[in-house]
Amino acid sequence: MYYIYILKKENNGSNRTFTVDTQMKYKEITEESIKVLVDQFYTKIRQDSELGPVFEGTIGVDEASWKKHLLIMYDFWSSIMLTSGRYHGNPHQKHQNIPAFDIQLFDRWLNLFSETAHEVHDFRIAKQYVDRSQRIAESLKLSVK
Numbered sequence: 432m433y434y435i436y437i438l439k440k441e442n443n444g445s446n447r448t449f450t451v452d453t454q455m456k457y458k459e460i461t462e463e464s465i466k467v468l469v470d471q472f473y474t475k476i477r478q479d480s481e482l483g484p485v486f487e488g489t490i491g492v493d494e495a496s497w498k499k500h501l502l503i504m505y506d507f508w509s510s511i512m513l514t515s516g517r518y519h520g521n522p523h524q525k526h527q528n529i530p531a532f533d534i535q536l537f538d539r540w541l542n543l544f545s546e547t548a549h550e551v552h553d554f555r556i557a558k559q560y561v562d563r564s565q566r567i568a569e570s571l572k573l574s575v576k
């Protein structure tokens with residue numbers, strides 16, 4: 432996220448700060464925009480007090496392991512959104528192997544994902560991501576139950 436801060440002098444002499452989100456939004460989905468979205472999303476995931484430990488418990492905490500995960504996720508979203516056919520994994524199997532976690536965390540995952548999609552794209556494209564993520568989440572939930 433990139434912010435600019437605007438400092439405005441009030442009539443009474445005090446200063447007031449406004450924050451404006453100025454991240455450039457991608458007008459279409461490209462391999463580059465996918466990379467930006469995935470990187471931003473997993474930065475939030477790793478910082479999240481509830482999701483972070485679940486992910487780091489399986490992926491690890493070192494940068495090399497995360498780089499590997501991110502490369503897989505670029506392929507995944509490229510296959511989903513650009514039908515590039517680059518992803519050949521089995522997410523259901525992978526999620527089944529993760530130690531049991533609270534199913535409610537899916538909602539937290541989806542909220543963070545939606546927030547990120549809206550940071551990277553305008554509403555129209557963000558909605559496409561959100562719709563796809565919700566549908567995939569519903570099917571993944573059945574695997575982890």
Ligand code: HEM
Pocket residue numbers: 485486487489490503504507520521522525526528529532536537538540563564565567568571
């Ligand atoms: C609370 C919800 C979720 C949790 C805790 C979670 C956790 C994880 C973890 C720990 C991995 C790494 C697995 C490994 O390397 O063995 C992973 C991989 C993955 N996740 Fe999730 N996930 C969640 C939701 C989702 C959703 C909603 C999607 C899709 C929209 C998704 C798509 C994927 C994909 C494609 C992989 C890569 C699988 C592969 O290695 O081929 N995940 N997830």
